[in-house]
Every structure is written in structure tokens, then in C-alpha cells.
Amino acid sequence: MGQIQLNQVTKSFGDVQVIPPLDLTIEDGEFTVFVGPSGCGKSTLLRLIAGLEDITSGHIAIDGADATNLPPAKRGLAMVFQSYALYPHMSVRKNIAFPMRMAKMPEDEQNRRIEAAAKALNLTDYLDRRPGQLSGGQRQRVAIGRAIVREPSAFLFDEPLSNLDAALRVGMRLEISEMHERLKATMIYVTHDQVEAMTMADKIVVLRAGFIEQVGSPLELYHKPRNTFVAGFIGSPKMNLIEGPEAQKHGVHTIGIRPEHVQVSKTEGTWKGTVGVAEHLGSDTYIHVHETGLGDLFTVRISGDIPVRHGDTIFLTPDMEQLHKFDENGLRLP
Amino acid sequence: MATQHSRSAARMMLAPAVVLLLGWMLVPLIMTLYFSFKKYLPLRGGDLGWAGFDNYVRFVTSSAFWPSVQATLIIVGGTLLITVVFGVLLGLLLNQPMWGQGVVRILVIAPFFVMPTVSALVWKNMFMDPVNGLFAHLWKFFGAEPVVWLSDASLFSIITIVSWQWLPFATLILLTAIQSLDGEQLEASEMDGAPVLKRFYYIVLPHLGRAITIVILIETIFLLSIFAEIFVTTGGAFGSRTLTYLIFQRVLESQNVGLGSAGGVYAIILANIVAIFLMRIVGKNLDA
Ligand SMILES: Nc1ncnc2c1ncn2[C@@H]1O[C@H](COP(=O)(O)OP(=O)(O)OP(=O)(O)O)[C@@H](O)[C@H]1O
Ligand SMILES: [Mg+2]
Numbered sequence: 012m013g014q015i016q017l018n019q020v021t022k023s024f025g026d027v028q029v030i031p032p033l034d035l036t037i038e039d040g041e042f043t044v045f046v047g048p049s050g051c052g053k054s055t056l057l058r059l060i061a062g063l064e065d066i067t068s069g070h071i072a073i074d075g076a077d078a079t080n081l082p083p084a085k086r087g088l089a090m091v092f093q094s095y096a097l098y099p100h101m102s103v104r105k106n107i108a109f110p111m112r113m114a115k116m117p118e119d120e121q122n123r124r125i126e127a128a129a130k131a132l133n134l135t136d137y138l139d140r141r142p143g144q145l146s147g148g149q150r151q152r153v154a155i156g157r158a159i160v161r162e163p164s165a166f167l168f169d170e171p172l173s174n175l176d177a178a179l180r181v182g183m184r185l186e187i188s189e190m191h192e193r194l195k196a197t198m199i200y201v202t203h204d205q206v207e208a209m210t211m212a213d214k215i216v217v218l219r220a221g222f223i224e225q226v227g228s229p230l231e232l233y234h235k236p237r238n239t240f241v242a243g244f245i246g247s248p249k250m251n252l253i254e255g256p257e258a259q260k261h262g263v264h265t266i267g268i269r270p271e272h273v274q275v276s277k278t279e280g281t282w283k284g285t286v287g288v289a290e291h292l293g294s295d296t297y298i299h300v301h302e303t304g305l306g307d308l309f310t311v312r313i314s315g316d317i318p319v320r321h322g323d324t325i326f327l328t329p330d331m332e333q334l335h336k337f338d339e340n341g342l343r344l345p
Numbered sequence: 346m347a348t349q350h351s352r353s354a355a356r357m358m359l360a361p362a363v364v365l366l367l368g369w370m371l372v373p374l375i376m377t378l379y380f381s382f383k384k385y386l387p388l389r390g391g392d393l394g395w396a397g398f399d400n401y402v403r404f405v406t407s408s409a410f411w412p413s414v415q416a417t418l419i420i421v422g423g424t425l426l427i428t429v430v431f432g433v434l435l436g437l438l439l440n441q442p443m444w445g446q447g448v449v450r451i452l453v454i455a456p457f458f459v460m461p462t463v464s465a466l467v468w469k470n471m472f473m474d475p476v477n478g479l480f481a482h483l484w485k486f487f488g489a490e491p492v493v494w495l496s497d498a499s500l501f502s503i504i505t506i507v508s509w510q511w512l513p514f515a516t517l518i519l520l521t522a523i524q525s526l527d528g529e530q531l532e533a534s535e536m537d538g539a540p541v542l543k544r545f546y547y548i549v550l551p552h553l554g555r556a557i558t559i560v561i562l563i564e565t566i567f568l569l570s571i572f573a574e575i576f577v578t579t580g581g582a583f584g585s586r587t588l589t590y591l592i593f594q595r596v597l598e599s600q601n602v603g604l605g606s607a608g609g610v611y612a613i614i615l616a617n618i619v620a621i622f623l624m625r626i627v628g629k630n631l632d633a
Contacts, residue, residue, distance in 0.1 A: 063532050084538035096533035100551040109547070110537035157537070 013074065013164035013197030014039045015060060020069035022055055022221075029055050030221040032069065037165075037199060037214075039074075042191050044208045045201045046244070047218035053201045056218070057167050060199065061090050074164065084113075089158035090167040093174065095150045097142040103129075103153050104138040110161045121160075128156040131190075148179045152186075159190070165197035173203065180204075184211060205247045209233070217241050239341040242267050248297055248310045250335070257282075257305055263344055267335035270297065270312035273327050277319075280326025284309060286319050300325060381606035388600045400607035409591055414615060416500060417587040421568045421619070423504040424511060425561055431508075432515030432560065433553065436523045437545075439516070450520075457513035461573040468506045469495065469578050499583035506574050511567075515560045522556035523549070558630040562623060569616050588612050 015037040022030040029052050037043050045053040058064040060071065062083035070079050078086050089110075097106050104125060111121045129135045132152040142150055151171060158166055168187075172180045188211050191198055202208055208215055209229045217224040217232065217240075224244075225237040236242035242250045250267045258266045274280065275298070284303035289296055296317055300309040311327060319325060336344040384396040404410060439450055456464065472479050473494035481491035494502045526549060534544050570589050579585040581594060592612060596605030 061536060063535070083532075083536045084540075088536070090533070090536050092529045092533060094527065094529050096527065096529035098530060098534070098548060098551075100554070109534070109539075113538040113543065157533075161537075 015165060015197065015199075016070075016072040016075075017060070018070040018072070020059060020071060021067045022052075022059055022064065023067045028067075028221070030059070033221065033223060035216065035223065035226070037197060040195045040197055042188075042198045042200065042211055042213045044212035044215045045199065045218060046203070046205075046208045046215060047224075048244075049203070051218045052221040053218055054169055055221075057090075057169055057199060057201055061088055061167050062086050063090075087164045088167055089161050089163035089165075090169070091151075091154045091158050091171045093170045095142070095154045095174075097150055097153055097157075099142055102139050102141055103134060103145070103156075106142065106153055107156045107160055110157060114161070124160045125156075128160050131159075132156050132186075147175050148183060151175065151183060155187070155190070159194070163196070165199065168198065168200040170201055170203065172207065180207075187211065205245070209245075215245070217244060235343065236267075236335065237343050239265060239267065239337050242335055242337070242343075248312060251305075251307075251309050252337075253305045255306065261334070261336060263336040264339040265337040265341070267337065268329045269333065270310045272330040272333035273311040274330065275311055275313055275317065276326045276328065277323070278326065280328040282309075282327045282329075284325055284327060286321060286323045286325050288321070289319055291316060298325070300327065303327070377606045377609045379606075380602050381610050383603045383606075385602040386600055387602060396603055400603045401610070404595075404604055404607045404611060409586060410611075412584065413586050413588045413591040416585060417569065417589070417615070418619075419500055420504055420507065420571065420585075420587060421565060423500070424507045424568055425564055427504065427508040428511045428515040428564060429519075429557055429560060431512055432519045433550075433557075435512070435516045436519035437549075439520050440523045453516055454513045456509055457511075457517075459510070461510060461571070462577055464510055465506050465574040465577045468502075468509070473502055495579050496583045499579050499585040503574055503578060503585055506578070507568065507571055510574075511564055514564070518556050518560050519553060522553050526552050554630040558627040561627055565619060565623060566616075569612075569619065588615060 017033060017035045019032045019034060020030060021028065021032050033056075045056060047053050055064060059066050062078070062081060066079065070077060072078060073081075073086055073088075098109065101109065107125050107128060108121050111124065125138070126135075129138055132155060134149065134152055134156060137145060137149060137153075142153065145153065151174075154171070171187075172183050175183060184207055187198075187200075191211075200207070200211065212229050214226060215229055215232055216226050219240055225232060225241045227235075229245075232241060232245045236245060236250075239252055243252060246269055248270045250269045251273075252265055252267045254265050258264060282303050282305060284300035287299040287301045287308070289298045293316075294314065296313050296315070298311050298313070298317075298319060300311060303309045309327070338344055381400055382395055382397065384393040384399070385391070386393065435453065439446070439453065443449070459467075470478070475481050475491050475493040478491075478494075480494065484491045492498065530548055530552075531544060534548050539547060571587070572589050572593065575581055575585055575587060575590050576593075581587075581590045586594070588608065589612065592605045592608040595601050595608055
């Protein structure tokens with residue numbers, strides 16, 4: 012229960028077409044992540060699926076049944092908003108009960124589900140508080156609780172963790188993944204965060220200006236980006252893309268090499284450059300290298316620590332196995 | 346840096362303002378209290394000495410007292426009801442995107458800028474006049490007998506006029522409150538399966554609680570003392586004599602300053618009773 016199919020869906024605000032014709036199928040039980048630069052239409056797409064925004068043309072089917080003109084409440088989907096969108100004047104219990112109350116569910120069934128959700132989300136002690144008296148993470152859990160009690164066929168998340176601090180984010184990320192394993196429900200998740208996308212997704216959808224650039228598993232996108240946009244977008248720090256003579260040596264327009272696939276030496280290597288800023292993360296070091304003659308700034312990532320200083324000369328050797336090649340249209344070459 | 350010196354300088358600087366404010370509030374209050382214990386008839390012998398509680402007793406036992414309290418409460422309550430209900434509805438309406446929004450909003454606010462005397466006269470002569478008023482024409486058009494508004498339905502007429510004046514205020518405050526409602530909350534409740542009316546009842550109305558409280562409290566302060574609207578329409582006749590108007594009649598028409606002052610003290614007490622009731626009922630909306 013929870014297969015979602017978009018068929019030639021478009022969306023325009025006035026004259027501006029935000030989503031050009033788009034086809035996408037999200038399988039039952041799949042964890043799908045939408046990523047893309049700001050303003051590319053991720054939220055819009057999610058809201059189209061939710062029914063909060065009317066689609067301009069095309070069709071949406073949920074579980075095979077046409078849902079194009081169905082109001083949001085009838086689609087059987089639950090959404091978790093970035094701002095949590097809790098009802099401030101209701102207690103946590105009432106917030107969680109709200110969708111069930113609207114569905115006129117029997118009282119004891121409501122209570123049973125509230126207790127179960129509160130237990131799963133560690134909210135039992137907070138049921139009688141108002142949202143204003145909770146921390147950000149707790150509010151987020153209430154929002155999730157409100158979504159799960161309805162037992163929806165799919166969950167929609169719009170950047171649910173972006174208001175949380177880094178530590179809490181890691182915790183909630185695990186909790187959501189855990190919840191996905193347990194409920195086996197379809198989930199669609201919008202995020203800016205590379206790590207969230209890579210770790211949580213069964214399937215990542217990369218969007219640019221409303222177009223789907225690539226759909227695939229996280230590792231597929233990492234190892235076989237279909238074009239230079241996806242190559243630059245997936246992975247952190249981003250892939251080094253090199254044009255010009257160095258690429259021509261390989262007989263292509265552009266070559267790409269990820270920062271982690273470059274060997275560093277102080278004495279010899281394929282390319283020579285000057286060390287710029289080095290970011291020491293403890294486990295890894297990111298070195299930004301200037302004056303390589305390869306175009307833009309070049310980034311390398313090495314595990315552990317390395318004693319380099321600003322201005323040192325450094326030699327770089329790419330791992331040829333991991334070289335990506337692209338033609339003049341930016342498309343991947345085998 | 347607040348040294349001893351600068352602090353005393355600050356006190357000196359503030360002193361005139363404090364004294365002025367104190368005088369402003371205390372002098373009239375004390376004079377009212379003073380006169381309320383006097384037998385003071387300016388045109389019939391002037392100051393005739395102390396009267397004890399005579400004025401107080403005479404004012405409450407007069408047959409006009411309780412009806413005037415009742416009329417005051419009906420006008421205040423009726424106006425509050427109308428302005429809050431229609432204020433919410435108009436606020437919701439004006440919040441919708443529509444053509445000519447800016448002009449419409451200004452038009453809605455306009456009545457607030459019309460002086461009470463003027464608006465009451467306009468209503469009296471142009472709408473409610475039983476011969477030439479618009480309502481009379483309307484009634485006649487449908488073949489009905491024109492209503493003599495100001496005498497047959499005097500309280501209702503005054504409530505209508507006062508509501509017309511205060512509706513813009515309520516609308517304005519409630520509109521800004523509606524605009525501050527988080528759209529995602531409404532969307533969330535929509536996804537939770539709440540139809541329009543339930544969204545209004547469970548989400549919008551609680552959100553407006555505080556704004557409604559403010560409207561009620563502020564309007565009450567001003568409505569308890571409305572005067573011009575009554576003065577130019579019914580002149581206090583036909584059961585439309587409020588406590589304020591009664592005091593006016595005692596002081597100016599019967600030239601009894603002592604009796605009027607005692608009435609003024611009763612008005613203060615009434616205002617406080619109303620305030621306590623209101624704070625009990627709606628005041629909790631202001632916390633948190
Ligand atoms: N109600 C609207 N009216 C007009 N244009 C809109 C509206 N909502 C969104 N847009 C436009 O649609 C485009 C996509 O917006 P959307 O909110 O989907 O971006 P996003 O991918 O979610 O971005 P972000 O990552 O910053 O949240 C943007 O260019 C935005 O300006
Ligand atoms: Mg967005």
C-alpha cells in the first residue's frame with residue numbers, strides 16, 4: 012500500500028513553469044529522497060503529491076487509483092512540515108489525536124494509538140504539555156507522531172530536520188530510518204543534506220529546475236552520475252571537474268575525479284599545485300589546492316592527518332579506475 | 346552609569362511629568378469625590394454645604410438608575426457581539442486575495458475616521474429617518490410600513506450606529522491576527538482531514554483568541570462612555586439613557602452637580618465590575 016505514480020505532471024505559477032512534464036514512480040515501501048539546489052521545485056513536487064497544490068496538467072495515481080483531483084485529506088498521505096506546524100493551543104496528546112478525531116475514530120482506539128506512538132517516540136512524559144514547552148527535537152517527534160497515528164499509505168517529509176542542531180539531526184535521522192524499517196511504509200523525503208540523502212534513501216531523485224536529472228540508489232549516483240550536474244551535486248566535498256587539455260588527453264570534454272580518489276605526495280605525482288586552505292576534521296583532511304593548471308580550485312580528501320602548510324607545493328595523482336568521463340553536453344561516457 | 350548623582354538628576358527631570366500625570370488623573374477624580382458629598386446646585390443657591398451620602402442614595406434609588414445600567418450593558422454587549430463576529434468574518438474575507446484589495450481595505454477602515462457626532466447624524470438623517478431615510482424608502486419599496494427606528498427600536502439603532510463605527514477597529518486588529526497565522530498549520534490540518542469549518546473552529550479561532558480579547562477589552566473601555574451617538578439621536582429618550590447620559594442629565598439639565606458626581610462614582614464602580622468580569626472570562630487568553 013503506497014505506490015505513487017506521477018504521469019506527465021506539470022506545475023506553473025502564473026506564467027512560470029516550475030515543474031516541466033515529469034514522470035516518476037515511487038514504489039510501495041520505498042524510501043525516496045528528493046535533492047536538488049534551492050528553488051529547484053522539491054517542495055513544490057512534494058506539495059503536488061500531497062494535494063496542497065493543484066497540478067497544472069498530468070495525472071497522479073496513488074496505489075493505482077487516480078488521485079489527481081482528490082483533496083489532501085482523501086489521499087491517505089501524512090506530511091511532516093519543516094516548521095513542524097503543530098497546533099500551539101493544543102496539548103501534545105490533542106495534537107496527535109487531531110487527525111483521528113477528524114476521522115471520528117472511537118475514543119479507546121485513539122488512546123491506544125496515542126500511547127503506542129508516544130512510547131515509540133519517547134513522548135510519554137510530555138503528552139500534557141503544549142508544543143511551546145517542548146524542545147525542537149521533541150516538537151519534531153510530535154509532528155511525526157501526528158503523522159504515524161493515521162497509518163497513512165505514505166509519509167511526506169519536507170526538510171524535517173533542518174531546524175535541528177547537528178547532534179539531534181543524527182539521532183532523528185536514525186529514528187526515521189528505524190521507523191521506515193519497522194513500518195515498511197512509503198516515504199518521500201526532501202532534504203538539502205548530502206548525508207541524509209546518502210544514508211537514508213533507497214532511491215534518490217536529483218532535481219534541477221524541475222527536471223529530474225537522475226534517479227537511482229545512492230551508490231549508483233555516487234559511482235555512475237549520469238551527467239556533470241549530478242556528479243557535482245552528489246558527494247561531499249564535490250567532485251573536481253576538469254576541462255581542457257588534461258581532459259583531451261583522455262579523449263573527452265570533461266573528466267571528473269572525486270576528492271577522495273586522489274593520492275597526495277610531497278615529491279612526485281601527475282599534477283602539481285600549491286596548498287591553499289587545509290581543513291582538518293580529525294578523521295579526514297580536506298586540502299584545497301591552487302595553481303594546478305586544471306582550472307578551478309581542486310579539492311582533495313585524505314583520511315587521517317597530513318602535515319601540510321599553506322603555500323606548500325604538493326603533487327596529486329588521480330586513481331584512474333575512479334575517473335569519470337563526460338562529453339561536451341555534460342553526459343556521462345562509459 | 347547610574348551614580349547617586351545622576352539618579353537624583355533623573356528624578357528631578359522626571360518630576361514634572363509625574364506631577365502633571367498625577368494631577369491630570371487625580372484632580373478630576375478627587376473633585377468628583379468632593380462634589381459627590383456636597384449639595385451643590387449652581388443655579389439654585391450654589392454650594393449648600395455637605396450632603397453626606399444623600400447624593401449616593403438618591404442616585405441609586407431614582408427610577409432611572411437601573412434602566413440606565415441595563416441600557417449601558419445592552420449597548421456595550423450588543424456592540425461587542427456584532428463587532429467581534431463581523432470583524433472575524435470581514436477579516437477572513439479581506440485576507441483573501443482579490444481585485445482592488447488595497448482600496449477595499451481603506452474603505453473598510455474609513456468609518457473609524459468619522460467623528461461620532463457626524464456618523465450618528467448621518468445615520469439618523471440619511472438612513473433611519475422615517476420619512477426620507479434610505480431604510481424608509483427600502484421598506485416602502487417592498488410595501489412595508491417604515492420603521493421609526495430611533496423611537497421604536499432605539500437601543501438597536503444605537504447599537505447599529507456604534508457597531509458601524511467600531512467594526513473597522515475590530516476588523517483591523519483581527520485581520521492582522523489572521524495574517525499572522527502560520528499557513529503550514531492550516532495545511533497540516535487540511536491534511537489531517539479537517540474540513541473548512543473545523544479548520545476555522547480548531548485552528549483559526551483559537552489563534553484569534555488573544556486578538557479578540559484585546560478588541561473586547563479596548564472597545565469596552567470606550568463603549569462604556571459613549572455619549573455623542575445618544576445625544577444627537579434619541580437624546581436619551583425611549584429607553585436609550587445610559588449611565589453616562591444619566592449623569593450628564595443630572596449635572597447639566599437638572600443642574601445638580603452633587604448628584605451627577607455621585608453618579609460618576611457609580612460609573613467608575615460599574616466600569617470596574619465589568620472589567621473584573623471581562624478579565625475573568627477572557628483575560629486568561631492574554632497569558633502565555
Ligand atoms: N506560491 C508560489 N508562487 C509563485 N512561485 C512559487 C510559489 N511557490 C514556489 N514558487 C517558485 O517555485 C520554485 C520552486 O520552489 P520550491 O519551494 O519547490 O523550491 P525548493 O526546491 O523546495 O527550494 P528549497 O530547497 O529552497 O526549499 C521557486 O523558484 C519558487 O520561487
Ligand atoms: Mg523547499
